[in-house]
Amino acid sequence: MAVLDQGPPHYKKMLPPIVQENYGQWKYHEIPSPGVLKHVAESGATLYSVRVGTPRLVSIDFIRDVCVIADEYCDGFLRWTTRNNIEFLVSDDAKLNPLLEKLEAEGLSVGGTGRSISNIVHTQGWVHCHTPATDASGVVKAVMDDLYEYFNTMKLPAKLKMGLACCLNMCGAAHCSDIAIVGVHRTPPRINHDVIRKGTEIPSLVASCPTGAIRPDPKNKSVIVNEDKCMYCGNCYTMSPGMEIYDPKNDGIAILIGGKTSNARSAPSFSRMVIPFLPNTAPRWPETTEAIRKIIELWIANARKGERVGEWVERIGWEKFFSLAELPFSDMLIDDYIFSRETFRTSASFKY
Amino acid sequence: MTEKKTPLLDELETGKWPSFVTEIKRAAVKSEAAGELLQVLERSYAERRGHWKHGGIVGVRGYGGGVIGRYVDEPQTYPNVAEFHTIRLLQPSGWFYNTKTLRTVCDIWEKHGSGLTNMHGSTGDIILLGCKTDQIQPIFDEFSEAGFDLGGSGSCLRTPNCCVGPGRCEHACYDTLEACYNVTNEFMDELHRPMWPYKSKIKFSGCANDCTSSIARSDCSVIGTWRDTLRIDQDAVKEYVANKFDIQEMVCDKCPTKCLSFNAETQELSVVGEDCTRCMHCINMMPKAIRAGKEKGATILIGGKSTIVQSAFMSWVIVPFMKMETEDDFEPFKDLMRRIWEWWDEHGKSRERIGETIYRLGMTKFLQGIEVEPVPQMVFRPRANPYVFWNQDDLDRSGTALDGSKL
């Protein structure tokens, strides 16, 4: 009989012996080479973690392949990181270089530590969600291919954490990333009245809209959308497939930058919009990869050592950023949503 | 099934970054559904739009969540993915695995599903991507047998997660792995049987580096900290100097509170403990020489969420310091969470995250509701307007009669 509510598998069974022996007794760590962390415990024990990028969407055969590697070099233990990387946990120094050679031979990507770009945290996109304005995995693949040189080296001014959310529900929580890629719908849903009449509960549909843009249309046994109120969130499409939110001509990508979640030096901060729209040029999104590369290169050229994107922009000023980046500024970049006032410049000092 | 061409997706098999297209193709060798997923996706790439519909089914007896219904919009064209549901499984704390456990997951999923997974979802679960409705109960039964349980979905406590913590990080100020495991087990009802206005998430980070991004990604962020003064090992400082590390530029100058000073002559680093805000910068820069104080615990913050609906919120401080050392220390945390959820359940509107409810009704009402005393650590700065809503108690306490006597 199936047991209910037994909770997650116990983590203690998943810890390699070296972690069990030195649990909570780690003293410091170093990064001997990109993608390799060396943790030293009070006891002197040394654990190497080799970080490997994954596409997050992986097959069971991929998981089985990494298990084979972990069995051979890591006594059968490995872990995943918050950012969807795999870490092979090596307790025997003699196995470190053979492991690195094996990973190289298998074509796996070692990197993502220290002053590098780590894997892009992302969502489902066209692969498996119902409201995406762009794909997730494909954009991430295109951007990471382009920025690969910053994944397997550590030559950036500071760490670079990117996130992608394929619609403005932003379930990937891209809103506090150094660079955030956000899928945007730009038009209200088109109403397919036939589909709505067939099987939609009108009151639930009306209630699903967060801005109250939908009202019932009893004559038509359907609904009307007040287009001025619509924020293109796609909630109504979740409720009824008759509210077609996707719009191939107008859906696309916005770029936000300068967020962080760590408390180091400055308080955590939101990412801010610098490019309101880029087209959805599948399969490789060249406009997006180019725009991101430009911002990163500008940051590399201008930031002080250790300065994350947001710290750099805040130091030089956003007005300066726009002139350096040669990005057009427009009314779309001035907040007119709920907490807009705190972004207005209530001071007579600024740069040009 | 017959080979169909996917020219657009094929372009995503080139380049150095590992390819999800290659992964779907690998799964397609064994699963017709994965093969059809590739067709649907190729169409999305050509038409630049999604082809999935949302559904309300749940499926596992005794559970209110853990499975997310997904249907393709043209079931006649794509019968194998007509139903293509997601299953969420609770991950082990810190995403540590032995290979035996991972192979068990693969074997069960190979038998009943598409063979595609997300390791892991944004919330932290193991995500199994794509199975038919009639397979859901058998899948659960087998995973249950193998020691797994479903994760959260719906208006419930979503699967908590944590950073690697004491498992492999010198910065951890409390046992994030145990806290996550313990708290997840405590709130099985809240996790498996949705009953709240909307979802609620908890993330455990061992220090203010916040590797789980808890402050941005969870309604309740539990962030490790300490109360006394950080500890400096002067011998190790001298080693950094010997290795030509510029302590003044890289550490002291970047300390946000300017409470660190380095004496180049004596090669000693000193800190004004009471000015330090415990931001972690100096510790990150010099892990061999600087470490947290001895009195460790966690800061509890509430309200973080993504943009929808009332803009993105970051969690804010509710309890500046809570001890988190032993299992007994988890009790006050759990009590606090129960009070918070009860208040929200009582006052929250449908689809309102707790941060939004607090914002709508005011921190004052919230703090009174959960019986937490206000402290200055909760705010960056106090209010700039005089519009205090006085209650009778405060009036009675502060009013004076015309002759100057206390009322």
Added chain:
Amino acid sequence: MVFKMARGPADPEVKAKVLEYLAKVQKAKSRDVAVAIGATKSDVDNAVKELTAEDLVEYLYITTTFICLKGKVQTPD
């Protein structure tokens, strides 16, 4: 059905009232059920937990969570 962490058995009377109420509506939120039948929400939640285990009631997630009699609300075709 084995619940590893049980909260104590639900009140049979509340369970009966929940079923009675759900028979009258398409679907409902458990808070609304509690108000309608004059029980506390936690009692309703506990009753619903047992009723789902008994296969009489099920949860639905359509932008937020609802409960309904098992099979009453159809999934999209």
